[in-house]
Amino acid sequence: MPKSELGEINGKSSSVKRRVEISVLVISILLLIILVSVCVFYGLKRRKKPIQELLEEDHGHDPDNNQNSQDDLELPLIEFSILDKATENFSDNNKLGEGGYGPVYKGVLEGGQEVAVKRLSRTSTQGLDEFKNEGLDSFIFDGTKSKKLDWATRFEIIKGIARGLVYLHQDSRLRIIHRDLKVSNILLDHEMIPKISDFGMARSFGGNEIQANTNRVVGTYGYMAPEYAGDGIFSIKSDVFSFGVVMLEIVSGKKNRGFFHKEYTHNLIGHAWGLHKEGKSLELVEECINIESMNLSEVMRSIHVGLLCVQQRPEDRPTMATVVLMLGSSEGELPQPKLPGFFYEKNSTDTSYSTSTYGKDSTNELTISILNAR
Template identity: 50%
Template sequence: ILDASKKKRLTKIFLVVSNALGVSVFGSLIIWSRIWKSRTRTKGKREEEDLELPLFDFTTIATTTNNFSPSNMIGAGGFGPVYKGNLSTGQEIAVKRLSKNSGQGPQEFKNEIQLIAKLQHRNLVTLLGCCIQGEERMLIYEYMPNKSLDHFIFDHSKRGTILPWKKTFDIVKGIARGLLYLHRDSKLHIIHRDLKASNILLDNNLNPKISDFGLARMFEDDEKEGRTRRVVGTYGYMSPEYAIDGKFSMKSDVFSFGVLLLEIVSGKKNRRFHHPDHHHNLLGHAWLLWKEDRALNVMDACFKEYLYVESQVLRCIHIGLLCVQKFPLDRPTMSSVVFMLENEGAISTQPKQPGFFLERCSSVECSTSRNEEFYTENMITISVPNGR
């Protein structure tokens, strides 16, 4: 049994130790908090320094977009909403604001900046700067008054008058030159991975500019092919090797360009294409007509009401089918595509069967025979960010 004096001593020791531990823990928490805040600030500063771009403050962007008013919203995509803004200088801008529910995230944001900030070409959209504040991430681009290509090629009321064949052919060549720059002429050798009609913006003079580089990848000089377990992009434009095996290369972009080219000529969407005589997609339909020597029937009927050059239309269909061939090695490079587009009589090869040459079940067949398999190739699962 301890006497009273010993108990007092032990109590004092216990209190001293407890207080010391409490002070130590409290002090550690304060120090850790300061370190965390410092690292967060440092990380933010490093992120800003790494971007090598003009930085806009949040207040400026909020003011230019009327506090991100719905009336200023001009579109939305996998990245998030896009707003029109007016700087104090009078310059019009487009602001892409990263959404918390976006299919893309901070990595895609940084990826887009690091790639496009180093690219300069008349057929690529110009990035003016960015805004990073707290969790806010925004990209500031030059404003494109004519929106994107899909607003024209899939709207037959605009095709013949606003987008006649001559201008359409110029747009095709412009897109091809922009893609060639990404693949060969830029020092970075970039694979876009999401080339589609809604990612082709049109300026005041309807000149095409490739946009949306969030999913793009850079290749080294000796690198020919990449592979990923997370297949991202837009169904209908993906090449078979990318959609099924996750393999991507410059030839994957060539496939996407071929799909886009056939969509431009036909005014039809590949994925939503329907025909009363068969259940093929647009690629299969074009291929069937090509084999029957009726390729001109692929052309949008609205062009027939206005002036068009038959040889150019057939050339585009021919090149489109070469680009969407099933196997990557059979597809031309973008340098060959540009050469063929700009030179009549430059095409010497015949297209082979396109990728995804298979018949889909009709709505009636699907509803009456759910357990029957109508695809002739392996079924695939694709994770796709929301399109614009």
């Protein structure tokens, strides 16, 4: 071929080769940018996930098998620097209270989520289990602060807790059973809106699971359902029982296991049951609540629903969704409650006790960390 034509062919070949090389380079750069973007996106998304979602993602871990290992991943981990910033360097202005483990602070994360931060004191006599599982003290039992809670506020708190449990039991991606619901684990914000806290003992279920059995019973005396305390069986109905106790405590302003009546040996549940049978349920209401400001229908309905929740047999208790419907409507007749669990009654002829379940009365506010089920 003539030299001129050969040069022209070689020129076209080099041009095509350069275009291919440039195209490969551009595609490679674009793929790299996409890959980095995806990694950054999911990294930021996970960092911003609320604590509850992180707890749900860890549903494969069984907290009942925890042997106090340093590798315990039962709870999501957050860097200390984030908590330090959220609490404004653990400012006294953000201090909510103090327990045996140390002080508790209010914090606000970057996304605006409010959290309660427990800080273990150097002088604390309690260990890691107590630090994770001990809850906040509520002012519902404080003689002075309780006067700030009129009936309307208490009723809104009751309904708010009920809606929170409905979310945990059926509306969240995984069914979550709290297992340690009590008044001290209910946080109130500045508008008295309740939030369920302390999920250190919570268990999550997937699929169609509705109950489980454990040989490590965790919870607090006075709030545990009889089937859970006695046999280690827990389900959404064990949370319902705890909620019923919380309801009666909010209405009465008295603790279940710390309750004392000069004429009876009942605990609070037994006292509420006795008043209900005698048609004197209004006597259960806290004395500081002005009767003229009460909605009597709401009060009577709340006590009635509370007794339905603390019935001895789990199958007799309503679901939390049904509880919300009962509390939200003043119409319709409610079913009559049956004998409650952990009901103590002194016989009129002697000093012996008759009980609706096994058990022996003991001091309130004892948090159980390990208890072999019967």
